[in-house]
Amino acid sequence: MRLGGRIAAAIEVIEDMDRRKRPVADALKDWGLSHRFAGSGDRSAIGNIVYDTLRRRRSLGFRMGQDDTSSVVFGAVLASGLDADALVAALDGDRHAPALPADGSLARFSAISLAEAPAAVQADVPDWLAGPLQDSLGDNWVTEAQAFSERPPLDMRVNTLKAAREDVLAELAPFDATPCEISPVGLRIAPIASDGRHPNVQVERGFQTGAFEIQDEGSQLAALLSGAKPGDTVLDACAGAGGKTLALAAMMKGQGVLHAYDTDRQRLAPIWDRLARAGAGNVEVHAPRASLGHLHGTLDLVVADAPCSGAGTWRRRPDAKWRLSAAQLERRVAEQAKVLAMAEAFVRPGGRLVYITCSLLAQENALQVQSFLQQFPEFEAEDAARIWQETLPDSGARYHPSAIGAGCGLTMTPQKTGTDGFFFASLTRRG
Structure with a gap:
């Protein structure tokens, strides 16, 4: 396929995603199945255009002077390093190429300064997220958000x-x-x-x-910060497909018992093959309907990697930031509170409850933990900055600290840590 056909395909995929309100990965897969003539190189190139467009949808529209799908896709191609004259030449005579944007758009793209755009446009986020992101990441929030528009490793x-x-x-x-x-x-x-x-x-x-x-490095670091060690009794309360379960099992060196549990059977299904492949023999997987009452008050460590908005994964799932709404965020916050209330019952006196999200937003992170501590005053927040320094002594303070009572949590970001966005807090149950 020539460039024109790839641009047309990217437009088609994004329009399908928008029209059917579906994840972009599904739209790309369906396009590939219905266009089998496209080789793997074409599909990769189309996917790159689609994801680059979604990561910078608002800023591309601002620079093009119009935000329809065709214009922003053309903007993504220009942003990749192809100047307007070269783009026009590349599309000349290509019968599969879509019509060029309105007169002046291509020239405007190179001439306009993004510094003239509103902050939310510079950050490539919906307007309603500007306040929460500033509250969560501070005055440098626009630069932090822009790092989520880069391609991930x-x-x-x-x-x-x-x-x-x-x-x-x-x-x-x-x-x-x-x-x-x-x-x-x-x-x-x-x-x-x-x-x-x-x-x-x-x-x-x-x-x-x-x-x-x-596994993203941020997820690896969150597991390392949990401090799981050989001989511990541990519960991964939101095990999902088992990514952090496997990391915890390796930290425990096969010694002690690691319980893996999730309320969603489908999400949990891949864990069996992954555990066998990894040789993690000290893991006991509990089905969603299994009773864990016999573990109440007995565990050294409970890890709650709670369901969240996924705001920390926007580099990999840029379509998610355009689907996220204030109402959805509110529902996630309520779900997280239920997870924490469930998880705390398993922590023994002197044991720890580790709370993790792949989000940047304070509502899901520090504010969520503060609310939990008000409800369960027998817990206290540890100093996560101290845990970071003890666990990763050569790394420096590459995180955003968040005060939580006498302790603090920390947030990792692409800008600060070079990872996806993750939040980590460790809570101790008084003995």
Whole structure:
């Protein structure tokens, strides 16, 4: 396919996503199934245009002077480094190319300064999120939000139950993998450049034999900060597909007991194969309808990686920020409160409750924990900044601290930490 056909396809995918109010990944998959003539290189290039457009939808519309789907897709192509004259020349004679935007739009794109746009447009977020993001990230919130408009890397966690990082690094050398900057068990492949795509590392021997898993460095760090250690009794209360469960199992070195639970059977389903591949033999998986009453008040550590808005994943799921509403956020906050109220019952006196989200928003993070502490005064917040320093002594304070009672939580971001957005807080039950 030539560039014109790829642009037309990207427009079609986004319009389908908008019209049917569906995730962009589903729209891209359906387009590929109905256009089998498109090769893998074409599908990758189209996907890159689609995701680049969604990451910067508002700022592209501002620079183009109009925000219809066709205009913002053309803007994304210009933003990739192709100037207006070269774009026009590339589309000349291409019968599959869509019509060019209105006269002046291409020239305006290069001439306009984004600094003239409202803050929410510069940040590429809906207007209603400007206040919550400023409250959560401070005066530099626009720059922080803009970092979520960049392409993400591909991060992996080495499974120390089976492999050493240097061995996995050597295996992935053909893909230019490097050690993560902060996580001592992390590896990273740089963000996609131009029309490229990340390698399918899941077909590599190391993945198939459980030597490594795909996991964002921020998620790895949240697990490390939890402090799970060999011999502990631990509950992963929102285990999902098992990403953090596997990380916790490796930290525990197969010693102690790690209980994995989730209320959603479908979300939990992949955990069995992942545990077997990873060699995590100390994990007990509990079905959604299973009774965990016998564990009440007995566990050293409970990890609640609560369902959230996913605001920390906007680099990878940019369509989510346009679907998020204040009402949806409110529902998530209510769900998180229920998760915390459920999880606290399992913590023994002197034990800890770790709360994690993949969100940036204070309503889901520090404010949620403060509300919990008012309801359950037998808990107190630890100093997460101290935990970070003790766990990652060479990394520096690469996070946003949030005061919580006498302690604090911390938020990781692409700008500060080089990761997806994650929040971490550790609470201790008084003995």
